[in-house]
Structures are given as C-alpha cells and as structure tokens.
Amino acid sequence: xxxxxxxxxxxxxxxxxxxxxxxxxxxxxxxxxxxxxxxxxxxxxxxxxxxxxxxxxxxxxxxxxxxxxxxxxxxxxxxxxxxxxxxxxxxxxxxxxxxxxxxxxxxxxxxxxxxxxxxxxxxxxxxxxxxxxxxxxxxxxxxxxxxxxxxxxxxxxxxxxxxxxxxxxxxxxxxxxxxxxxxxxxxxxxxxxxxxxxxxxxxxxxxxxxxxxxxxxxxxxxxxxxxxxxxxxxxxxxxxxxxxxxxxxxxxxxxxxxxxxxxxxxx
Amino acid sequence: xxxxxxxxxxxxxxxxxxxxxxxxxxxxxxxxxxxxxxxxxxxxxxxxxxxxxxxxxxxxxxxxxxxxxxxxxxxxxxxxxxxxxxxxxxxxxxxxxxxxxxxxxxxxxxxxxxxxxxxxxxxxxxxxxxxxxxxxxxxxxxxxxxxxxxxxxxxxxxxxxxxxxxxxxxxxxxxxxxxxxxxxxxxxxxxxxxxxxxxxxxxxxxxxxxxxxxxxxxxxxxxxxxxxxxxxxxxxxxxxxxxxxxxxxxxxxxxxxxxxxxxxxxx
DNA sequence: AAGCAACTTTTTGTATGCAAACTGTTGCCC
DNA sequence: GGGCAACAGTTTGCATACAAAAAGTTGCTT
Numbered sequence: 001x002x003x004x005x006x007x008x009x010x011x012x013x014x015x016x017x018x019x020x021x022x023x024x025x026x027x028x029x030x031x032x033x034x035x036x037x038x039x040x041x042x043x044x045x046x047x048x049x050x051x052x053x054x055x056x057x058x059x060x061x062x063x064x065x066x067x068x069x070x071x072x073x074x075x076x077x078x079x080x081x082x083x084x085x086x087x088x089x090x091x092x093x094x095x096x097x098x099x100x101x102x103x104x105x106x107x108x109x110x111x112x113x114x115x116x117x118x119x120x121x122x123x124x125x126x127x128x129x130x131x132x133x134x135x136x137x138x139x140x141x142x143x144x145x146x147x148x149x150x151x152x153x154x155x156x157x158x159x160x161x162x163x164x165x166x167x168x169x170x171x172x173x174x175x176x177x178x179x180x181x182x183x184x185x186x187x188x189x190x191x192x193x194x195x196x197x198x199x200x201x202x203x204x205x206x207x208x209x210x211x212x213x214x215x216x217x218x219x220x221x222x223x224x225x226x227x228x229x230x231x232x233x234x235x236x237x238x239x240x241x242x243x244x245x246x247x248x249x250x251x252x253x254x255x256x257x258x259x260x261x262x263x264x265x266x267x
Numbered sequence: 268x269x270x271x272x273x274x275x276x277x278x279x280x281x282x283x284x285x286x287x288x289x290x291x292x293x294x295x296x297x298x299x300x301x302x303x304x305x306x307x308x309x310x311x312x313x314x315x316x317x318x319x320x321x322x323x324x325x326x327x328x329x330x331x332x333x334x335x336x337x338x339x340x341x342x343x344x345x346x347x348x349x350x351x352x353x354x355x356x357x358x359x360x361x362x363x364x365x366x367x368x369x370x371x372x373x374x375x376x377x378x379x380x381x382x383x384x385x386x387x388x389x390x391x392x393x394x395x396x397x398x399x400x401x402x403x404x405x406x407x408x409x410x411x412x413x414x415x416x417x418x419x420x421x422x423x424x425x426x427x428x429x430x431x432x433x434x435x436x437x438x439x440x441x442x443x444x445x446x447x448x449x450x451x452x453x454x455x456x457x458x459x460x461x462x463x464x465x466x467x468x469x470x471x472x473x474x475x476x477x478x479x480x481x482x483x484x485x486x487x488x489x490x491x492x493x494x495x496x497x498x499x500x501x502x503x504x505x506x507x508x509x510x511x512x513x514x515x516x517x518x519x520x521x522x523x524x525x526x527x528x529x530x531x532x533x534x
Numbered sequence: 535a536a537g538c539a540a541c542t543t544t545t546t547g548t549a550t551g552c553a554a555a556c557t558g559t560t561g562c563c564c
Numbered sequence: 565g566g567g568c569a570a571c572a573g574t575t576t577g578c579a580t581a582c583a584a585a586a587a588g589t590t591g592c593t594t
Binding site: 047094102133188 | 311358392396
C-alpha cells in the first residue's frame with residue numbers, strides 16, 4: 001500500500017540529499033515543488049549517456065565509417081563497463097549508425113551514396129509534412145524563434161563563419177520540424193538527419209552555393225511567415241535537392257551523371 | 268597476418284560442423300559456395316531474438332500498455348539471462364514500444380490518441396512517397412505479387428476471414444512500401460506500423476467499413492497498375508484517413524468531435 | 535621463404551554477482 | 565484505526581566472470 005512518507009521519499013529522489021533528512025519545512029517544500037515538475041524519470045541511465053556520446057563521435061567524424069569499435073578501449077575512454085556500453089551499441093545499431101557483426105564486434109556503419117539518396121527522399125517527405133503542419137500549428141513564439149535563428153545565421157554567413165552558420169542552419173530546420181507539433185515526425189527526422197550530418201558537406205561549400213543556400217532560407221522564412229504551405233513545401237524540396245548534390249559531392253561517391261548536376265549547381 | 272586455413276575457418280562459421288573437419292573436397296566446396304552467399308552476419312544474437320519476440324508480444328497484445336516488465340520473469344519466459352534481455356528492452360525503448368523508468372524498470376508504452384494521430388500523419392507522408400516511388404521503380408514481378416496478395420485478400424474478405432484478411436492487408440501495404448525500392452523508407456514505415464498494429468482495430472470493423480476498405484484497395488491496385496502516382500497518392504491518403512478513424516475508435520480515445528466523423532464513416 | 539597447423543592472446547557473448555534503489559510489511563504512536 | 569517510521573524482500577543498474585569465438589604468433593614442413 002502507498003504511504004505518505006514514501007511519497008516524500010520519491011520526491012527527494014535524485015536530489016542527492018535524501019540521507020541527510022529534512023533540514024526545514026521551507027527546504028522540503030521547495031524540493032517537493034521542484035521534484036513534482038520533473039517527469040517520472042530523472043536519473044540518467046549510463047547507456048543513454050553512452051549512446052549520446054557515441055552518436056556525437058560518429059556524427060562529428062571522430063569515429064569514421066568502418067572503424068572497429070573495440071569494447072574495452074571504448075569502455076576506458078567513456079569511463080564505464082562493458083554492460084552499458086554494449087547496450088548503447090545495440091541502440092545505435094537500431095539507429096543504423098553502427099553495424100553489429102556477430103562474434104566480431106561492432107563497426108561504424110558505412111554511408112553509401114544509395115543510403116544518402118534514400119535518406120534525402122524520406123527527409124524530403126518529412127520536411128514537406130512538417131512545413132504544412134508548421135504553417136497550421138506554429139505559435140507566434142515559435143515563428144519568432146525561427147526568425148531570430150535565421151538572422152543569426154545570416155550574421156554568421158556575412159562574417160564567413162562556417163561552423164556557427166552550420167549550427168544555426170541545422171537548428172532552423174529542426175525548429176521548423178518541431179513547430180509542426182508532431183513529435184513522432186520530429187524524432188524520425190532527427191534520426192535521419194544524424195546520418196546526413198556525418199557527411200561533413202559544409203566543408204565542400206562554395207561561396208556561390210553558400211550564398212544561394214542563404215537566399216533559399218530567406219524565401220523559406222518568408223513563406224513560413226505567410227503560412228503559405230504550398231509555397232513552403234516547394235522551397236523546402238528545392239533546398240533539400242541542392243543540399244543533396246552538395247552532400248553527395250562531399251561523400252565523394254558521385255556518379256558522372258550526378259556530378260554534372262552538382263557542377264551545374266555551382267555555376 | 269591472414270592465412271589460408273583461416274579463410275576456410277570463416278567460411279565454415281555457422282555451419283555447425285567445423286570441429287569435425289573437412290569430410291571431402293566436394294563438401295568443402297559446397298559449403299564454401301553456400302557460405303559466401305551469406306551476409307557477413309549469420310549467427311543470431313540473443314538480444315535480437317528477444318527484441319523480435321517482445322515486439323511481437325506487444326504488437327499482438329499479449330503484453331498490454333502499462334504492463335510492468337519484470338526482468339526475472341521475462342528471462343524465465345524467454346529462456347535467457349538478464350543481460351541480453353536488458354539489451355532488448357533498450358532497443359525497444361528506442362523504437363518507442365517500451366518506456367524505461369530509471370531504477371523502476373520498463374513498462375509497455377501507452378499508445379495515446381495524440382500519438383496515433385502523429386503516427387498516421389507520418390505514415391501518410393511515407394505512403395505517399397512510397398506510392399510515387401513504386402510507380403516509378405516497381406518491377407513487373409513486384410506488381411504481380413501485390414496483385415496476387417490483393418486477390419488473396421479479396422478471397423478472405425469474401426469468406427469473412429478477418430485475421431487472414433488483416434494479414435494480407437498488411438502485406439500489401441508493406442509490399443507497396445518495399446516496391447518503392449527505398450529501404451530507409453520501408454524501415455521507418457515498418458517501425459511506425461508496429462505501433463499502429465497494437466490497436467487491434469480490425470475487431471472493430473463493421474461490414475460496411477470492411478467492404479469499403481476492400482473497394483479502396485481495388486482502386487489502389489488499379490492506380491498502381493497504371494503507374495498513376497498522383498491518383499495513387501490521393502487514394503492512399505484517403506484509405507489511411509478512413510483507417511485512422513477506425514483505429515481511433517478501437518483505441519477508445521475518441522473525442523466527441525472525432526466520433527462524429529467515425530460514425531459518419533459507418534453509414 | 536611460403537604455407538599451414540598448433541598454440542597463445544584478445545575479444546566477444548552471455549551469465550552471474552553485488553550494491554543501490556525501490557516496494558511491501560510490520561508495529562509503533564497518537 | 566490512520567499515519568508513519570523502521571525493517572525485510574525484491575528489483576534494478578552496473579560490474580565482473582567465464583566460456584566460446586576470433587585474431588595473432590610461432591615454428592614446422594616443404
């Protein structure tokens with residue numbers, strides 16, 4: 001049966017001060033207030049930290065495609081034991097970022113041109129839906145935040161700051177997807193986006209293409225402001241299309257056929 | 268350094284007969300031929316079996332929403348130890364079928380009306396893309412298989428065999444998605460589909476709605492045969508829309524507003 | 535010296551162990 | 565009896581242990 005002191009105990013969980021007991025009623029109430037605002041799960045599971053850390057390492061290129069993931073070495077590096085590390089590898093393999101080879105360990109998954117094309121096709125469909133939903137559901141605050149990010153991004157572009165520009169750019173696209181109000185959509189988008197980010201295509205960006213991308217974003221923001229779903233979808237699709245050619249160039253896996261398209265985009 | 272007897276050893280992996288050594292050259296060559304056709308990974312990891320089994324149990328309703336997943340009990344039931352079971356739970360939690368509560372174990376995730384709506388919106392976008400790509404990329408064999416499934420499904424409908432009908436129905440939708448030739452799309456679709464299948468909506472199917480669904484499938488097959496992407500997308504969207512109302516009814520989470528729409532669909 | 539089999543070391547897959555967190559129970563106090 | 569604190573049992577999270585598999589090494593044979 002539930003009992004009331006137990007409730008207090010729960011509320012204290014994760015505060016790290018429980019064994020010391022109550023200091024005074026004020027403290028207790030504050031802590032209760034703070035705790036009740038938290039979701040059920042506060043404590044961070046080790047394997048989740050590992051997933052996040054490893055995903056970053058793969059996306060950032062710290063771990064490159066084909067790299068064998070030695071468990072003992074990774075454990076040492078991440079400061080945990082094999083159990084949570086292996087749980088993390090299993091999770092990353094369902095995300096498709098690592099490949100498990102039974103009895104031969106895990107390797108960082110390779111990103112083929114075919115996969116990039118597939119991912120872009122799906123992201124295109126998701127962005128189109130996100131654009132439509134955002135036009136319908138976006139709050140004023142959300143739009144203002146996207147606009148703010150846009151101007152911040154333009155500032156980075158003007159100063160030629162590639163990495164910060166890239167971060168803003170990513171945040172804008174994620175913000176649009178979030179503004180759809182569809183968390184499932186956002187989660188799927190984010191997962192696909194992680195794959196694409198592995199091809200560090202921004203390094204391959206010509207000034208002309210960079211300027212064009214900013215111009216495209218300008219139009220996207222404008223259509224979003226007018227809540228013009230049809231126009232927005234067209235713009236997002238074109239934007240993603242240009243991005244695809246840049247990413248494929250970066251991937252170095254272009255066929256001659258595609259390279260022509262890519263070169264054309266640089267004119 | 269690699270050495271040749273090692274190669275033979277690899278080729279024998281998974282054959283279960285390695286320690287017995289070579290019987291004769293014919294056997295060896297057969298085995299090599301068979302082995303080289305296999306993908307790198309043949310041996311089935313325990314946690315993957317567990318994921319599949321548990322996913323089935325959740326989708327089939329053997330494990331219902333909110334059920335606490337006691338590790339020891341599940342281990343006994345599945346015949347494995349806690350390590351692979353826990354790995355499986357982590358994977359299922361990334362798929363969204365299970366919720367992890369730190370220090371309090373895992374529970375079968377609850378499917379809310381909001382989630383169902385979100386999932387359907389995303390599935391709609393994916394089906395539309397799949398339809399477009401299938402019209403472009405589908406082989407004659409793939410279309411024939413879909414047509415065969417369609418007639419098999421009609422047979423089950425005619426005989427009032429609900430469960431087999433449902434299986435065929437699912438297979439048709441999956442076959443269309445596969446026919447897109449986009450594996451990423453198919454994987455994402457399958458994952459979302461697993462969530463929807465949990466709401467065992469076929470039980471709530473009126474004869475009128477059932478007949479209508481079959482008629483819709485008739486039109487879908489026809490548009491697919493003509494490779495009419497635009498028409499196919501419209502039909503798939505409408506079909507999914509009707510399915511949404513049925514699923515929501517089954518979920519018993521309908522608002523009054525939605526219930527009207529659902530009732531209308533039953534006229 | 536090339537090729538290969540036997541041996542050693544490393545790595546992986548799963549089971550088990552253990553401390554910390556949670557849950558249920560008992561009995562005390564009012 | 566209702567409420568709660570102390571206790572006991574259970575369950576979880578992570579580490580470790582151990583066997584099987586893979587990778588590396590040595591030395592023999594030709």
